[in-house]
Amino acid sequence: MKTPLRIGARASRMSLAQSAPILAALAPDATLLRPFSGESGDREEDRASLESDGVFSQEIESALLAGEIDVAIHCLKDAPTHDTPGLAMAAYLRRDDIRDCLVTRDPADTLDTLPLGATVGTASVRRAVAAQTYRPDLKVVPLRGPVYSRLEALFRHDVDALIVATCSMERLGLRHRIGQRISPEIVCPPLGAAVIALQTREDDMETRKRISQLNDTETEVEAEAERVVLRQMGGFCNAPLAGYVKTNDNGNEVSYTVRARAFSAEPTLAIDVRLTGGDATRTALAVCKKLTRLGASELAKASAST
Numbered sequence: 001m002k003t004p005l006r007i008g009a010r011a012s013r014m015s016l017a018q019s020a021p022i023l024a025a026l027a028p029d030a031t032l033l034r035p036f037s038g039e040s041g042d043r044e045e046d047r048a049s050l051e052s053d054g055v056f057s058q059e060i061e062s063a064l065l066a067g068e069i070d071v072a073i074h075c076l077k078d079a080p081t082h083d084t085p086g087l088a089m090a091a092y093l094r095r096d097d098i099r100d101c102l103v104t105r106d107p108a109d110t111l112d113t114l115p116l117g118a119t120v121g122t123a124s125v126r127r128a129v130a131a132q133t134y135r136p137d138l139k140v141v142p143l144r145g146p147v148y149s150r151l152e153a154l155f156r157h158d159v160d161a162l163i164v165a166t167c168s169m170e171r172l173g174l175r176h177r178i179g180q181r182i183s184p185e186i187v188c189p190p191l192g193a194a195v196i197a198l199q200t201r202e203d204d205m206e207t208r209k210r211i212s213q214l215n216d217t218e219t220e221v222e223a224e225a226e227r228v229v230l231r232q233m234g235g236f237c238n239a240p241l242a243g244y245v246k247t248n249d250n251g252n253e254v255s256y257t258v259r260a261r262a263f264s265a266e267p268t269l270a271i272d273v274r275l276t277g278g279d280a281t282r283t284a285l286a287v288c289k290k291l292t293r294l295g296a297s298e299l300a301k302a303s304a305s306t
Contacts, residue, residue: 004030005210008060008069011035012146018171018196019073022093025214034069036060061087064199070207072199076223077192079199081230088202091215092223096167096194098244100127100187102180103162103169105154110180111135114161121150121159126242129263129270130187131163147172163187167194188242188261188272191226195219218247221256225280229260232288233296240264240299243287245280256280258287262296271296 005026009019016035023031036059060072061084076092083089102111111134114120120131121143128140141159143150147168154162169178198214200207222245233241243260255276263270273290277283 002029002210004032005071005207006032006034006069007071007073008034008036008063009073010060011037013148014146014168014172015073017173018075022073022196022198022214026211029210034063036063057084061199064201067201070200070204071211074197074199075192076195076197076227077190079192079197081227086202087199089197089223090200090208091198091211092219093196093198093214094216095219095222096170097181098189098193099166099181099184100163100189101166101169101178101182103151103154103164103177104160104179107177107179109161111182111186114138118160120161120163121153122163124163125240125265126190126263127163127187129265133268133270134186147174151177165193184244184259188259189244191230191241191243191260192223193244195223197223221245221280222247225256225258225284228281228284229258229288232285233260233262233291241296245284248276253278256283258283260287260291262291262299264299269299271299 007019007023009015019033023033057072057074057079063069064072065084065086102109111131114135116137117139119139119141121141122128122131123142123144131138131140143153143159143162147164150162150164153159163182166178166181169175198211200211225245226243229243230241240263241260242263243258246257248255248257255278257274257276258280259272259274261270261272271291271294273287273294275283275287275290277286
């Protein structure tokens with residue numbers, strides 16, 4: 001009998017909800033789930049308030065390096081941009097919906113139909129800038145915490161609407177509360193959005209083999225190219241950088257559209273680059289080169305100083 005796979009994940013409701021299907025998919029292999037609820041393992045603050053790379057992963061990664069667990073489950077957009085020495089992303093689950101969504105007390109509401117001056121709760125700079133670019137009259141108020149806490153604020157009438165990740169609502173069984181799935185042309189998703197990544201020790205080939213069945217190759221290509229953009233442009237979960245990679249398959253050939261958007265807290269200042277090519281990584285590097293040439297680095301520095 002194989003030794004049970006020891007799997008580490010954050011102890012939040014969201015993390016446990018997205019871990020359950022992974023444990024089921026690994027059956028009949030025996031698995032042991034270890035929830036991490038320490039200072040770094042399960043921060044109840046909204047991730048948008050945290051201004052550094054990989055802050056959610058440190059405790060779990062330490063346990064993985066120490067051999068206390070075999071697999072770490074990460075939301076890719078919250079994982080470190082650079083691989084921690086000795087560790088590697090070993091599998092990417094099939095990507096969920098990358099879009100953000102609007103949640104209101106009336107599920108029929110959309111960004112277009114919100115009342116003049118409506119209050120939108122989000123602590124994400126990316127979402128705030130996008131919302132006010134699309135509807136300058138909207139009042140964005142900082143709202144942090146797990147999805148359920150933000151929903152409570154909505155139903156207490158603290159705000160009129162929320163903008164949250166569509167995949168978060170779906171993973172928590174709250175699909176029925178989604179009002180509008182917002183086009184990426186209005187709210188550009190964060191790089192690494194809607195991807196669950198499984199991390200192992202780099203030299204643990206046995207574990208990598210055991211979880212290989214969970215890897216989605218299309219998502220892997222997209223995710224790795226998005227991580228290239230993050231590395232090249234110095235991005236992390238709440239940096240003024242957004243984007244995604246889209247696979248285009250017409251049956252005869254496959255190409256990749258890479259989009260990256262650098263922005264500032266001033267809604268009118270943004271640089272948006274979109275290129276398509278046959279190699280996702282090379283196209284991502286070309287996008288970064290163009291972003292840099294257009295002044296994205298200077299824009300990011302200006303954002304940091306405001």
